[in-house]
Amino acid sequence: MIIFRDKWKADAFKVILKKRWINLSKDELTYIGGDSQKLVSILQFDYGYPRKTAQRKVKNFWDSYSNSHV
Template sequence: MNQDQLKGKWKQLTGETKKKWAKLTDDDLKHVDGDKDKLVGKLQERYGKSKEEAEKEVDSWEEQEK
C-alpha cells in the first residue's frame, strides 16, 4: 500500500490499527492521519521500538491489509 492509498483508507483502517497497537490513543491516530512516517514515530514513542522495528511492523501490517 503506498502513502496515498494509506491516507485514503485511513478512516477505515483506524479500528484495525487500534486492535494491532492498543497503546495508540485516538489522539495519536488523529495525528498520524494516514502518514506512514508518523505512524512509525508513534510506535517508537509508545512501544519503545527502534525505527527499523517499527517500519518492519508497519510494512507487514500494510501487506496484511491489502
C-alpha cells in the same frame, strides 16, 4: 514508505490499526492522519521500537491488511 491516506477516512481501518497497536490513543490516530511515517514515530515512542523495527512492523501490517482486503 507506505502512505495509507486513501484508507484513513474509513473508520474500520482505524479500528483495525487500533486492534493491532492497542496503546494508540485517539489523539495519536488523529495525528497520524494516514501518514505511515507518523505511525512509525509513534510506535518508536509508545513501544520503544528501534526505527527499523517500527518500519518493518508498519510494512508487515500494511502487507497483511492489503492482502486481506483486496
